[in-house]
Amino acid sequence: MREPFKEYQGLLNERSTAAAVIFTLALMWSVGQVTFIGSLFVGAVAGAFLLQLEIKRRMERLENRRSAIREKRKSKSGSSVLLGANALDRLPSPLLLVDGDKKIAFANESARELLGSDIVGNDAFLYLRQSNFVAALDNIISGKYGDFGVIRYTTSKDRSFDVTVAPVLAGKMNDGVRAIVYFYEVTSLLRTERMRADFVANASHELRTPLTSVLGFIETLRGPAVGDMDAHARFLGIMQTEAERMVRLIDDLLSLSRIEMTRYMAPNATADVNKLVMSVINTLKAVAAERGIELKYVQTDGVQDVVADSDQITQVLLNLLTNAAKYADPNTTVTVTAELGRTGKHVILSISDEGPGIAQEHLARLTERFYRVDTARSRKMGGTGLGLAIVKHILLRHNSPLDIKSQLGTGTTFSFKLPIPQKKSQET
Ligand code: ADP
Numbered sequence: 001m002r003e004p005f006k007e008y009q010g011l012l013n014e015r016s017t018a019a020a021v022i023f024t025l026a027l028m029w030s031v032g033q034v035t036f037i038g039s040l041f042v043g044a045v046a047g048a049f050l051l052q053l054e055i056k057r058r059m060e061r062l063e064n065r066r067s068a069i070r071e072k073r074k075s076k077s078g079s080s081v082l083l084g085a086n087a088l089d090r091l092p093s094p095l096l097l098v099d100g101d102k103k104i105a106f107a108n109e110s111a112r113e114l115l116g117s118d119i120v121g122n123d124a125f126l127y128l129r130q131s132n133f134v135a136a137l138d139n140i141i142s143g144k145y146g147d148f149g150v151i152r153y154t155t156s157k158d159r160s161f162d163v164t165v166a167p168v169l170a171g172k173m174n175d176g177v178r179a180i181v182y183f184y185e186v187t188s189l190l191r192t193e194r195m196r197a198d199f200v201a202n203a204s205h206e207l208r209t210p211l212t213s214v215l216g217f218i219e220t221l222r223g224p225a226v227g228d229m230d231a232h233a234r235f236l237g238i239m240q241t242e243a244e245r246m247v248r249l250i251d252d253l254l255s256l257s258r259i260e261m262t263r264y265m266a267p268n269a270t271a272d273v274n275k276l277v278m279s280v281i282n283t284l285k286a287v288a289a290e291r292g293i294e295l296k297y298v299q300t301d302g303v304q305d306v307v308a309d310s311d312q313i314t315q316v317l318l319n320l321l322t323n324a325a326k327y328a329d330p331n332t333t334v335t336v337t338a339e340l341g342r343t344g345k346h347v348i349l350s351i352s353d354e355g356p357g358i359a360q361e362h363l364a365r366l367t368e369r370f371y372r373v374d375t376a377r378s379r380k381m382g383g384t385g386l387g388l389a390i391v392k393h394i395l396l397r398h399n400s401p402l403d404i405k406s407q408l409g410t411g412t413t414f415s416f417k418l419p420i421p422q423k424k425s426q427e428t
Helices: 004-030 036-077 085-089 109-115 131-141 187-222 229-261 273-289 310-327 375-380 387-397
Strands: 095-099 104-107 151-154 160-167 177-185 270-272 294-299 305-307 333-340 346-352 403-407 411-419
Touching: 004 036, 095 109, 104 109, 109 177, 131 151, 131 160, 131 177, 187 229, 229 387, 270 273, 273 294, 273 310, 273 333, 273 346, 305 411, 310 333, 310 346, 310 387, 310 411
Parallel strands: 294 333
Antiparallel strands: 095 104, 095 177, 151 160, 160 177, 270 305, 333 346, 346 411, 403 411
């Protein structure tokens, strides 16, 4: 944009040139010296002056336009000259460049997303107030480099970052930038670490409970109950139940780790759904009958082969049907249904029981390891708290979510889908 003052200056110069020419010609006329050569000379001087003025004005206009473009770039990201600032903009991790006055000179897209769209130009300490960050930035800007330890930044949405502050050496090309502040996201790392610690604590606790009970009975059998044959028989029975629970728990833990190892290997074999369901029903029929529960299979025409790891899907059906038989009300029916999905590309398997149902607030956490709605009831039924976690992990490998629908007092339905093998197109 042209500045009004410069415009006025330009007009003044043109006017004053014209006035000077008229004045000179008038002077020459008044002394009777208006010659052709003289007039030509005055005209040439005035023309050269005007030409110089025009060149100057155009140069000014060009410079104005250049600085406007520079300003525009600068307001977008905050850095005009720093080499490669545009490349930094696309970095997935948040990054700030801070100048000698501790002001943010540049913030890439991720940093603006994290800290706010208008952070450029503001004091860096407005966003990172931790004392170790303040110390690190102060030291780096005053030329004292060193190890400032882990600077952890956690957002209100529970995202965590490890922040590194590194120096930028002063130079012509860095636009006064003195430090780089780099954010490395550690949210999922911390979550995994926490899950691992929780898992070890839970698994140890689950094993410790039966082990303590077994040790207690051994002490009693060797002490007060040494000659009591009735107590021997009773206590040995309990010890066997507890030992079997430990074996089941260890088996489930081993299954989980085996399943996790195959998580990213998509199954490629085909399995007959009807055979899988029938074999699981036959295995569990007798156990379910002990509580008066009937296991029923309802199958839709056309349902047969699916792409699946048959051992793993057998495990899924075993866990879901065992749970249904364990938690359903006595003398009810548990129904397994296999039907074609709406697109015809999947078979949907559902297991429905007529049990107590599960309250909505538990549904989201039900597949977590060791999560139980009623811990005492689960333990009494011989549960390890790992059955649904195993189901979820197997289904993850089969690219299917586990859908749980439940209504208190009515019952629960667990369902998942398995793909039907697609016929290969004919070779031409
Ligand atoms: P568990 O070994 O305790 O059965 P699971 O992971 O198989 O562990 O199940 C987790 C919890 O989910 C169970 O403790 C139980 O509270 C609840 N649950 C699972 N299936 C059913 C069901 N069909 N009806 C009611 N509650 C169920």
